Amino acid sequence: MLIKQLIELYDLLDSSTVSGADVVDYLRAIKPDADAETYPLVGPKGKTDMVRVRIPGANGKTKGGNAPTIGLLGRLGGLGARPERIGFVSDGDGALVALALAAKLLDMQNKGDVLEGDVFVSTHVCPDAPTRPHEPVAFMDSPVDMAQVNREEVTDELDAILSVDTTKGNRIINHRGFAISPTVKEGYILKVSDSLLDIMQITTGRLPVVFALSTQDITPYGNELYHLNSILQPATATRAPVVGVAITAETAVPGCATGATHLADVEAAARFMLEVAKAYGRGECCFYDEEEYARILELYGPMNHLQTLGGKTDA
Numbered sequence: 001m002l003i004k005q006l007i008e009l010y011d012l013l014d015s016s017t018v019s020g021a022d023v024v025d026y027l028r029a030i031k032p033d034a035d036a037e038t039y040p041l042v043g044p045k046g047k048t049d050m051v052r053v054r055i056p057g058a059n060g061k062t063k064g065g066n067a068p069t070i071g072l073l074g075r076l077g078g079l080g081a082r083p084e085r086i087g088f089v090s091d092g093d094g095a096l097v098a099l100a101l102a103a104k105l106l107d108m109q110n111k112g113d114v115l116e117g118d119v120f121v122s123t124h125v126c127p128d129a130p131t132r133p134h135e136p137v138a139f140m141d142s143p144v145d146m147a148q149v150n151r152e153e154v155t156d157e158l159d160a161i162l163s164v165d166t167t168k169g170n171r172i173i174n175h176r177g178f179a180i181s182p183t184v185k186e187g188y189i190l191k192v193s194d195s196l197l198d199i200m201q202i203t204t205g206r207l208p209v210v211f212a213l214s215t216q217d218i219t220p221y222g223n224e225l226y227h228l229n230s231i232l233q234p235a236t237a238t239r240a241p242v243v244g245v246a247i248t249a250e251t252a253v254p255g256c257a258t259g260a261t262h263l264a265d266v267e268a269a270a271r272f273m274l275e276v277a278k279a280y281g282r283g284e285c286c287f288y289d290e291e292e293y294a295r296i297l298e299l300y301g302p303m304n305h306l307q308t309l310g311g312k313t314d315a
Contacts, residue, residue: 002270005100005107006263013079013096013125014088020049020125023099027053031106041124041152043144048078048126050152053102055109057281060118061157067117068159070280071240072273074098074122075149075165075230077140078129081256085131091140091255093247094165095123097270104274117281122153131256137169139229140255146221146230150237158240160280160287162273165231167246168253168260172212172228176262178269179209181244183288184218184235187303188296195285196243196276203272211246215306223309229255236307241287245269 012018012026020038027036035054040047059065079092102121108114124144132141142149154161173179180200183190192210200208213232216225220236235242247269253260279285 002100002104002267002274003263005103006096006267006270009096009099009103010088010261013092016080016082016127018079018125018127020051023051023125027102027106030103031110034106036102038125041144041148043142043148045130045141046126046128046143048124048129048143050124051099051122052152053121055102055105055115055119055121057117057119058114059116060281062118067281068283069118069120069157070277071120071122071153071155071158071161072098072101072277073153073161073163073234075163075233076123077142077255078126080127080129081131081140082128085256085258087258088261089140089255090166090168090253090257090260092166093261093266095125096261097164097247097266097273098123100270101273104270115278115281118157119277120155120158124149134169136171136252137254139169146233150234154234154237158238160240161234161238161242162245162276163231163234163242164245164247164269164273165229166255167211167229167231167244168249169255170228171252173246173248174250175209175248176250177204177209177248177265178272179211179246179248181211181213181232181246183241183243184213184232185241185288185293186239187218187306188293189213189215189218190241190288190293193243193287195279196287199275199279199285200272203275204268209248211244211248219306220309243287245273
């Protein structure tokens with residue numbers, strides 16, 4: 001379980017002055033030689049602190065091995081909407097989960113449990129992000145552009161990505177807990193991974209929940225199309241398969257709402273992602289069927305133009 005890490009990080013992140021340096025200090029208190037870094041990212045509406053952590057695997061690329069690398073990315077606009085709102089907002093749950101995973105993986109290594117493949121964890125820390133109108137409820141905005149975050153988080157070393165994000169500001173997911181998306185790869189929305197469904201059933205003890213995607217949701221921000229939220233934005237910047245892990249609610253909850261983080265829900269999502277990381281490094285979990293994907297390309301050609309802003313946009 002990750003309850004300890006989540007409580008400690010919630011206490012750290014629920015602050016008007018929290019910084020990326022605070023997070024790195026927390027992680028290095030767990031493992032002094034942790035490969036963790038932070039640096040400011042300045043955008044059109046302010047700045048945020050990127051936090052990136054690499055946890056080497058026993059047979060990972062950082063040690064010259066051949067085990068695949070998974071990225072666990074915490075997506076959000078900000079941890080807080082100060083001064084408009086006081087406290088930790090619903091939108092911060094993605095960062096909370098990602099950083100709890102980094103802390104748990106480092107603690108596991110201290111105890112002799114090392115995953116087979118490398119794990120890359122990234123998110124950003126901003127306690128005073130702006131908000132913006134969105135239907136059916138208000139969204140958190142971000143001080144930086146999504147493309148800026150993608151450039152920092154979506155690296156060539158990643159063979160697969162889990163993108164975790166609060167996804168409560170809608171009317172299409174009517175389930176409290178978490179849900180996963182179909183796999184998205186280079187403009188294609190592929191079938192839902194059976195491996196991930198199996199792991200979800202085991203970690204939750206319940207039937208798996210999958211959320212719907214539209215083509216608009218997997219295109220880049222900035223094209224003036226509706227997006228469910230930013231959960232699949234990493235898929236616009238990589239050839240690796242991407243799956244969204246959505247922290248969900250039965251009702252539409254604004255991303256800028258405070259008091260809307262549920263410990264059981266974020267812990268279940270984090271535990272699922274940890275088990276996926278374990279299995280993926282061992283080659284026991286696949287995000288998509290490579291042969292079927294090759295057949296799709298043969299029949300219908302590439303769809304990676306959907307990873308761009310397109311040819312007819314003023315954005």
